[in-house]
Amino acid sequence: MSQEVLSISGLRATVEGKEILKGVDLQVAQGEIHALMGPNGSGKSTLAYTLMGHPKYVVTGGSVTFGGEDLLPLTADARARLGLFLCFQYPTAIPGVSTVNFLRAALRAQGKEMPAREFLNRLSTEMKELKIDESFRSRYINDGFSGGEKKRMEILQLAMLRPKLAILDETDSGLDVDALRTVADGVMRLCGPDMGVLVITHYPRILEHLHPDRVHVLHDGRVVTSGGADLARQIEREGYEPILGTAVAATA
Amino acid sequence: MAIQAKELTKDYQFGFSDIDVSVFRTAKGLSPEVVASISQHKDEPEWMLKFRLKALDHFRKRPMPTWGADLSGLDFENIYYYVKPVEEMSRSWDDVPDSIKQTFDRLGIPQAERQFLAGVSAQYDSEVVYHSIREDLEKQGVLFSDCDTGLREHEELFRKYFGTVIPPNDNKFAALNSAVWSGGSFVYVPKGVKVDIPLQAYFRINSDNMGQFERTLIIADEGSSVHYIEGCTAPNYSSDSLHSAVVELIAHKGAKIRYTTIQNWSDNVYNLVTKRAIANENATVEWIDGNLGSKVTMKYPSVYLMGEGAHAEVMSAAFAGNGQHQDAGSKAIHVAPNTTSNIVSRSISKGTGRTSYRGHIKVLPKAHNVKVSVRCDALLLDEESRSDTYPYMDIDNPDVTIGHEASVSKVGEDQIFYLTSRGITEQDATALIVNGFFEPFVKELPMEYAVELNRLLALSMEGAIG
């Protein structure tokens, strides 16, 4: 058996009393790239939030281990310190907290603090790679950022924090062609044996850059089918209906 | 930065109380005899004694204000109104008693900074014990001393302005201060002189049941400019204390005064302060006012815009923890045409803490082309926290532009989640948001004060958890 960094089995979760995840099973091995697809409202973001530990999402069954540790009893900050990272579909603005201060606080919290000069150099380098203007250093995090700028800022945080596993929730949505390439290159540069990726997306284009090892389809709170990169192309061509039809038939 | 400051101060204690080195104190409570003995002890001229006694009269006649915070816990008879710690004014740092130096050490004023400062006027109990003026200030003709010395050495100048901005019958607490005042700073900046280093004073209460009634008078003559800074921390007491200061500023034609305060009284202190400025033609007055701690604070720095082209800037920040009430705000009285005022207030309530913004904008009939901008934002950290806004406007001239914006927000679950998802603990996440909320205020502070404020905030965040 390969080294699993994330192992989800039978995960059930509710939000506002409504069951959204109805028994999710998913394994991601160390350093692998997985894609999670599925129709709108199937529970992809809910899974991402539940894994990250958002207090609104209540786990009602199943288990999740991360790097061999039981993830579920931990608060979000403890999960992050274990090496889990979420690129938000809709990043939150925090007026008054500058990008620089935020990143330093996060690095310090994760025990990855470095001398100020090194920190600033690294920040500069990563910002150049992601084509983020220097002025964003002192801007308040996500405050007044455009959709695309927010997405790039998420990847910047990823680059600075270097987690074990990054969940990218529709990081490719709303990006222009060039920005998509920049972001995808950024992610590709970071992933490798030390960092795996679970990318949530509706479009195969980002997957052409990322070359996922596995593609999973979530439907109505369950992973209904999994396959190789071809599965994404098939979905692009034919939509979800044929897959869901057979998958639903198979589980019936 | 916030987190770093917090680590620095994890075991930093503001609640210490030093050995009492007081040598003279009046009897507890208030009477003409107590007032006379203060005046006599200071060897004051007759007019000042009369001024004090008349003020005492006003104080006794006036009812307690009922419109602001709850003052029912105040007992005027259970307070020492004057305590004198050392016999002689010290001229140099070497003469300062060791126990007092230790207090300053604990307050964390860096040595380098002390030397750099233009003059440190350190108020220990009711008397100034240490006071130095840098030579070039003296050469420029700038007067910077404690108020008692100001009265003694520059009586004519002092008398010309003292009590003119805030007369003793202005309000009950101004009357009280006028009767028993002691210490505080006296600053005079001559025509055209620009003081480029902030003048600073540190204040501290050090006796149980002791009130502190300092009096500050700053005069900036035509075309001059000065920045005065006052900051303080206070030890904890078992019984209630009263702090009631009066601050008068006079900015002459084209002059500029900035007055910066950060106050962090212990949570049993009633902090009832009257601060008022007069801005003459083309003068600018800026109040930068930060309030943490205390049991009750009532403080509304105001500016009377008396001359054409005068400008007022009031930037305040308040933090109310459990059981605390910060009733703060500001007033701008536009008497002359073409005057402008800009008021920014930020307040945070935590636990059962309560903040109130009380503002008064008045535009007189002759004051045309007035521009006013008021912006107050409140942040609530808990379900039970409370914030209220009481904006009053009396506009008697149609030719004004007034902008007024107010907001109350809660720290959002999603903001906390976003920060914690990066590994930051919930407490540190809250501290980051709180520091961020005060950012516009902190930006106005000199570096060392910004650091100190962040420290105090971090402490308040820890201490106020219910």
Ligand SMILES: Nc1ncnc2c1ncn2[C@@H]1O[C@H](COP(=O)(O)OP(=O)(O)OP(=O)(O)O)[C@@H](O)[C@H]1O
């Ligand atoms: N806070 C919430 N309150 C109520 N319902 C919620 C909440 N969060 C999610 N849901 C519901 O859960 C379901 C799954 O939502 P989720 O955001 O996980 O979908 P998704 O797969 O990410 O969709 P999309 O592709 O549109 O991003 C939806 O029906 C949604 O309305």
Ligand SMILES: [Mg+2]
């Ligand atoms: Mg989603």
